[in-house]
Amino acid sequence: MVRMEPNAKIRQADLPSLEILRYPDPRLKEVCTPVDAVDESVRALVERMFELMFASRGVGLAAPQVGVSVRLFVASPTFEPSDRRVYINPRLTVLEGTQEGDEGCLSFPNIYCKIKRANLATIAAVGLDGAEFQETGEGLTARIFQHEMDHLDGRLLVDRMGTVAKLANRRLLHSLKDQFAAR
Template identity: 40%
Template sequence: MKYPDERLAVECDDIAEITDEIRQLAADMAETMYKEEGIGLAAPQVGEHCRLIVVDVSGPEKREELMTLINPRLDNLEGEVDSEEGCLSVVNYRSKVKRAEKVRLSAKDLNGNDVCIDADGLLAICLQHEIDHLSGTLFIDKISRLKRTMYDNKVKKWLK
């Protein structure tokens, strides 16, 4: 799904049970992420409103660190860093965004096991970006009003 699709702004529901359908969705999301040469993808980007993300910061060239995270949450956000971000759902646009420098993630894996990761660098930024999607937030929601207006005006021209 591409911005300005309103479904990207919807809060996602927790996944109550890890079913074969959820496993298939995760596999399909990973395939889509790799095909689009991304390093992360959230379920709402493929039209599903559940708390599921896939991340592989070894990409897009390599594909060695795929993480599938169910019901991810972040806490212990520390520090601040400016990151240059783009998004598979926000076409032809990149901008600097303020993010926490370090985060702690808690989630479940596809087998229902607890996952806890202390992350920094690109992984911390990617986790924040993807988990924002689960709350209906895009990185362009975090940029200045002027930059956002300029991007929105470009999108309106493309849609004509």
């Protein structure tokens, strides 16, 4: 039996060369494993993820989207540079009500579609300080929580699309597949 070093996946990542993976990269379909401990490697990965997220004008980014399949995501629902939220080993504890609105994803550039989500979501997670916390989000924040949690289980925007949304975005989805095949 091989004992994996804690956070080995994170330490193996070459941070400067990380980029946001696009559909249909198979790494986006992986079910992520928990982060062992909040150490320097986690802080460095989080820093790099915020850089990539803000540069791409995103409000949320999950670690598997940069090819590191661990359970953590970052978010900035207000898109303010000072609004930097980090969720390590998160889990949704309460989902209430419904909202239906346009949702996009940095791994699906230019695709937006109506997706039904809970309007209120409570998340329990560990922060960068290593302490557990809870946060309740409403509207967009709740949508981000649910979208990023999906990523950690390898569930993507395309898996949430209804038939109509899939048809409406057929061409864009095809072009993403072509671009991936041509890399």
